Amino acid sequence: xxxxxxxxxxxxxxxxxxxxxxxxxxxxxxxxxxxxxxxxxxxxxxxxxxxxxxxxxxxxxxxxxxxxxxxxxxxxxxxxxxxxxxxxxxxxxxxxxxxxxxxxxxxxxxxxxxxxxxxxxxxxxxxxxxxxxxxxxxxxxxxxxxxxxxxxxxxxxxxxxxxxxxxxxxxxxxxxxxxxxxxxxxxxxxxxxxxxxxxxxxxxxxxxxxxxxxxxxxxxxxxxxxxxxxxxxxxxxxxxxxxxxxx
Numbered sequence: 001x002x003x004x005x006x007x008x009x010x011x012x013x014x015x016x017x018x019x020x021x022x023x024x025x026x027x028x029x030x031x032x033x034x035x036x037x038x039x040x041x042x043x044x045x046x047x048x049x050x051x052x053x054x055x056x057x058x059x060x061x062x063x064x065x066x067x068x069x070x071x072x073x074x075x076x077x078x079x080x081x082x083x084x085x086x087x088x089x090x091x092x093x094x095x096x097x098x099x100x101x102x103x104x105x106x107x108x109x110x111x112x113x114x115x116x117x118x119x120x121x122x123x124x125x126x127x128x129x130x131x132x133x134x135x136x137x138x139x140x141x142x143x144x145x146x147x148x149x150x151x152x153x154x155x156x157x158x159x160x161x162x163x164x165x166x167x168x169x170x171x172x173x174x175x176x177x178x179x180x181x182x183x184x185x186x187x188x189x190x191x192x193x194x195x196x197x198x199x200x201x202x203x204x205x206x207x208x209x210x211x212x213x214x215x216x217x218x219x220x221x222x223x224x225x226x227x228x229x230x231x232x233x234x235x236x237x238x239x240x241x242x243x244x245x246x247x
Contacts, residue, residue: 004228006031009083011076013037013066013123014093016045018191019140022216023090024048024059026224032088033058035079039065039093058083066093066119067111076126088227089127091120092140094159098152109155116159121166124181133178136227137170139163140219141183143242149207160185164238171236180235184222187242189214209244 010027014020015036024036025048034052038045038061045061052059060082064075080086095115097108124137144153145160163183170181188204190196196213205211222241225231240246 003031004230005088005224008032008087008227009035009079009085010088010090010227011035011037011079011086011123011127012090012092013064013072013075013119014039016041016048016061018193019186019189019216019219020090020092021048022220023092023223024052026217026220027088027090027227028052028055028057028059030224030228031057032227033083035060035062035075035083037062037064037066037075037093039063067114069118069122072119072122073126076123076130080130085132086127086130087132087134088136088138089123089131090138090140090223090227091123093119094140094142096156098156100152101154104155112155112159113162116156117162117166120163124170128174128177128179131177131179134229134232135174135177135179136231137174137179137181138223138226139167139181139183140223141185141238143185143187143240143246145183145185145238146240146246150203167238168236175235180226180232182226182234182236183238184219184226185238185240185242185246186219187214187240187245189216189219191216204245207245208242209247212243214241214243 016038142160190213
């Protein structure tokens with residue numbers, strides 16, 4: 001790795017597995033000191049922490065419930081205290097509730113908004129108080145903000161569409177301070193929660209220009225690029241990494 005992020009401090013929400021764990025590993029591999037949150041599976045979080053520490057950087061893990069605004073703010077403040085600041089915020093944590101509209105509950109709706117939208121705003125608001133010029137905010141959105149080809153995904157698609165408007169507005173607020181904010185919008189990505197084989201996976205592959213699932217490492221690579229000095233002129237953007245799912 002090129003260590004393009006040496007001396008940078010990063011916080012990744014939801015970093016104990018899947019895309020989040022890959023982002024923690026990639027940013028650490030690029031030389032960044034990393035903090036990441038988790039809300040369950042402490043053993044998995046410990047594994048990710050130990051793997052990051054073997055790369056010779058500082059790493060901390062923070063238990064935090066992204067549905068709780070005070071917990072999100074506390075995670076940012078602990079990152080700043082223990083790492084000495086924050087240069088990169090990756091809003092990765094998210095929840096998915098799928099069901100026909102008749103079966104969705106207000107609890108489903110509220111938790112989706114709390115975790116997928118409100119937590120992003122809360123973490124961003126807390127982090128930018130400490131960010132200097134060159135700061136980076138990167139949200140993990142979804143290609144479903146552009147295309148939802150199957151029933152049951154209404155509130156999830158809505159929550160990811162909300163991030164598109166949020167980054168466009170915040171790009172204007174943060175641009176004069178030299179801070180960028182962007183969405184990375186993955187399509188089908190192979191994780192434990194989203195296996196690349198099976199009837200559902202085969203249905204999705206038929207909708208894609210590249211008929212395969214992406215990898216968590218590919219998503220992490222895009223995040224690392226947006227966090228790097230090379231991406232300093234990109235802000236307010238919604239960047240697809242979906243194998244042509246939305247094409």
